[in-house]
Amino acid sequence: xxxxxxxxxxxxxxxxxxxxxxxxxxxxxxxxxxxxxxxxxxxxxxxxxxxxxxxxxxxxxxxxxxxxxxxxxxxxxxxxxxxxxxxxxxxxxxxxxxxxxxxxxxxxxxxxxxxxxxxxxxxxxxxxxxxxxxxxxxxxxxxxxxxxxxxxxxxxxxxxxxxxxxxxxxxxxxxxxxxxxxxxxxxxxxxxxxxxxxxxxxxxxxxxxxxxxxxxxxxxxxxxxxxxxxxxxxxxxxxxxxxxxxxxxxxxxxxxxxxxxxxxxxxxxxxxxxxxxxxxxxxxxxxxxxxxxxxxxxxxxxxxxxxxxxxxxxxxxxxxxxxxxxxxxxxxxxxxxxxxxxxxxxxxxxxxxxxxxxxxxxxxxxxxxxxxxxxxxxxxxxxxxxxxxxxxxxxxxxxxxxxxxxxxxxxxxxxxxxxxxxxxxxxxxxxxxxxxxxx
Amino acid sequence: xxxxxxxxxxxxxxxxxxxxxxxxxxxxxxxxxxxxxxxxxxxxxxxxxxxxxxxxxxxxxxxxxxxxxxxxxxxxxxxxxxxxxxxxxxxxxxxxxxxxxxxxxxxxxxxxxxxxxxxxxxxxxxxxxxxxxxxxxxxxxxxxxxxxxxxxxxxxxxxxxxxxxxxxxxxxxxxxxxxxxxxxxxxxxxxxxxxxxxxxxxxxxxxxxxxxxxxxxxxxxxxxxxxxxxxxxxxxxxxxxxxxxxxxxxx
Numbered sequence: 001x002x003x004x005x006x007x008x009x010x011x012x013x014x015x016x017x018x019x020x021x022x023x024x025x026x027x028x029x030x031x032x033x034x035x036x037x038x039x040x041x042x043x044x045x046x047x048x049x050x051x052x053x054x055x056x057x058x059x060x061x062x063x064x065x066x067x068x069x070x071x072x073x074x075x076x077x078x079x080x081x082x083x084x085x086x087x088x089x090x091x092x093x094x095x096x097x098x099x100x101x102x103x104x105x106x107x108x109x110x111x112x113x114x115x116x117x118x119x120x121x122x123x124x125x126x127x128x129x130x131x132x133x134x135x136x137x138x139x140x141x142x143x144x145x146x147x148x149x150x151x152x153x154x155x156x157x158x159x160x161x162x163x164x165x166x167x168x169x170x171x172x173x174x175x176x177x178x179x180x181x182x183x184x185x186x187x188x189x190x191x192x193x194x195x196x197x198x199x200x201x202x203x204x205x206x207x208x209x210x211x212x213x214x215x216x217x218x219x220x221x222x223x224x225x226x227x228x229x230x231x232x233x234x235x236x237x238x239x240x241x242x243x244x245x246x247x248x249x250x251x252x253x254x255x256x257x258x259x260x261x262x263x264x265x266x267x268x269x270x271x272x273x274x275x276x277x278x279x280x281x282x283x284x285x286x287x288x289x290x291x292x293x294x295x296x297x298x299x300x301x302x303x304x305x306x307x308x309x310x311x312x313x314x315x316x317x318x319x320x321x322x323x324x325x326x327x328x329x330x331x332x333x334x335x336x337x338x339x340x341x342x343x344x345x346x347x348x349x350x351x352x353x354x355x356x357x358x359x360x361x362x363x364x365x366x367x368x369x370x371x372x373x374x375x376x377x378x379x380x381x382x383x384x385x386x387x388x389x390x391x392x393x394x395x396x397x398x399x400x401x402x403x404x405x406x407x408x409x410x411x412x413x414x415x416x417x418x419x420x421x422x423x424x425x426x427x428x429x430x431x432x433x434x435x436x437x438x439x
Numbered sequence: 440x441x442x443x444x445x446x447x448x449x450x451x452x453x454x455x456x457x458x459x460x461x462x463x464x465x466x467x468x469x470x471x472x473x474x475x476x477x478x479x480x481x482x483x484x485x486x487x488x489x490x491x492x493x494x495x496x497x498x499x500x501x502x503x504x505x506x507x508x509x510x511x512x513x514x515x516x517x518x519x520x521x522x523x524x525x526x527x528x529x530x531x532x533x534x535x536x537x538x539x540x541x542x543x544x545x546x547x548x549x550x551x552x553x554x555x556x557x558x559x560x561x562x563x564x565x566x567x568x569x570x571x572x573x574x575x576x577x578x579x580x581x582x583x584x585x586x587x588x589x590x591x592x593x594x595x596x597x598x599x600x601x602x603x604x605x606x607x608x609x610x611x612x613x614x615x616x617x618x619x620x621x622x623x624x625x626x627x628x629x630x631x632x633x634x635x636x637x638x639x640x641x642x643x644x645x646x647x648x649x650x651x652x653x654x655x656x657x658x659x660x661x662x663x664x665x666x667x668x669x670x671x672x673x674x675x676x677x678x679x680x681x682x683x684x685x686x687x688x689x690x
Contacts, residue, residue: 379529384492387490388489388513388514388523389543389546390518390547390603391546400534403534403582
């Protein structure tokens with residue numbers, strides 16, 4: 001296996017530029033990660049996991065560190081805020097913590113990773129890079145070597161219902177390509193409930209690379225919802241490596257909503273590490289133009305009696321391409337696993353392409369694993385029915401795609417977030433159908 | 440002025456000629472029935488009038504309220520006051536009947552330069568129409584036609600007709616799949632909607648429906664042409680004699 005060829009500048013900029021703050025252990029991990037990146041480079045298309053997403057176009061661009069934070073207006077930020085929902089909010093602009101736009105106060109202690117290292121040094125040392133090690137791939141290595149900051153949450157056990165926390169990452173307008181490496185570390189104590197939202201947005205017309213890593217540990221009996229809203233603009237490259245470690249009787253639900261980005265790759269890994277842990281992974285992709293959106297999920301059933309559910313839906317117009325690859329690994333100790341995976345796609349144009357692949361590896365003998373995948377156009381009969389009642393073609397399309405998308409949104413536990421995303425998705429779909437009608 | 444004026448209408452599907460020259464004039468207030476054997480082109484006529492794109496019009500013209508109907512999209516036809524009750528109403532999971540109807544009502548209002556109905560007025564209007572068709576209260580929050588019985592689906596069609604208040608309604612084999620009780624409810628609904636401003640075209644294979652919705656005119660369609668027209672007694676004659684004598688005449 002050979003790595004994608006990266007220019008010497010690329011390697012120098014991204015692997016050796018890690019900030020110099022932090023304890024010796026961090027400096028050492030960064031140095032090791034830089035070496036890993038030197039060795040791996042960006043994943044090549046010859047790598048089975050990256051066959052359908054070519055990183056060569058990322059390697060070709062000379063990304064720079066963002067330097068000083070550019071001006072971001074209140075208006076730009078206002079549309080991305082979740083304050084109305086009562087969320088505690090921490091904002092990062094161009095990879096740096098923005099005290100001006102953040103309002104992290106509330107029930108949950110929401111810190112930056114830098115603050116976390118000062119206050120909870122031992123914990124950060126213990127968990128940083130544990131769930132998503134540098135060795136996972138070139139991007140995770142590059143992140144550990146080069147990250148500037150991120151969000152850090154530690155919730156002690158037995159806190160009950162902790163509401164909504166929003167981690168917002170924004171890239172401002174730049175006149176050259178820039179890269180940021182968001183790194184979030186979220187440790188949720190046992191018997192605690194919380195909804196965590198990550199948003200990624202950008203305003204640059206130049207290419208941007210957002211190379212995010214999010215690591216989360218969910219304690220025994222905790223109930224955690226992790227929602228990601230990827231709404232960057234059409235010049236954005238977005239790669240995210242996320243890993244969740246789920247303890248006994250804990251229940252975790254993830255939703256990844258992708259609307260933006262030129263090329264997006266989400267790796268979501270969930271370790272069901274102890275008995276009766278459960279995971280639900282949902283996804284909704286809405287893409288058009290030349291967007292390419294790739295979701296890889298990995299459900300690692302390590303122990304017995306763990307249920308998991310996956311529902312990924314895709315709405316593709318223009319020449320958009322999407323990938324869903326769902327791996328379910330059932331280890332020998334994971335008896336009584338009950339796992340269901342579904343991928344559904346509506347193609348809104350003849351040129352849109354969906355690639356859906358289930359991948360089941362089962363080493364236990366008393367398990368139930370099902371998977372299914374459907375891809376097709378909008379139903380002509382349904383469209384005609386709506387039009388015959390006076391609803392314009394584009395509105396009828398928007399209505400039907402919304403109905404298609406909505407059952408993913410209905411699964412959201414947090415009422416405010418559910419309503420927010422229902423409105424957001426309806427607006428996005430209307431835009432998608434208007435684009436479609438014009439093209 | 441006639442509400443609907445069909446002249447020498449010809450249509451094909453997949454290269455096969457189905458309608459071979461239909462002439463039919465319908466005035467406001469009239470109820471016309473189109474009868475005919477299977478494969479005579481009854482449903483094709485309904486579909487062509489409603490604007491279904493799988494059919495190609497190969498000749499003729501249709502004037503609807505003075506406008507060239509064939510030039511309008513299906514949604515424009517609906518906004519201009521044409522309504523078709525489907526023979527096989529489609530299920531739309533995830534779209535509630537209430538949401539769907541509100542979209543339809545407001546699209547039509549917008550077309551006529553009227554303001555959209557607010558939620559309260561909409562609900563009030565809809566509930567009146569629901570009583571007419573003896574619909575269950577839970578119906579508005581159910582997905583359109585999802586899990587409905589055949590009878591419920593047909594009732595839903597007539598209910599929509601009542602809500603959308605069209606000038607011209609086509610009932611495409613509305614009686615198929617209905618038991619006698621459901622048939623009566625549907626027919627009562629249709630009869631309540633008869634008015635001097637509205638014309639109705641009932642497309643049916645059987646005479647039975649016409650016992651309940653009594654037409655002013657009956658036309659027999661055979662092999663893509665109207666081969667005989669008459670009053671309501673023609674339906675009774677067809678019931679007795681079948682279609683064979685007319686098919687022979689058409690050939």
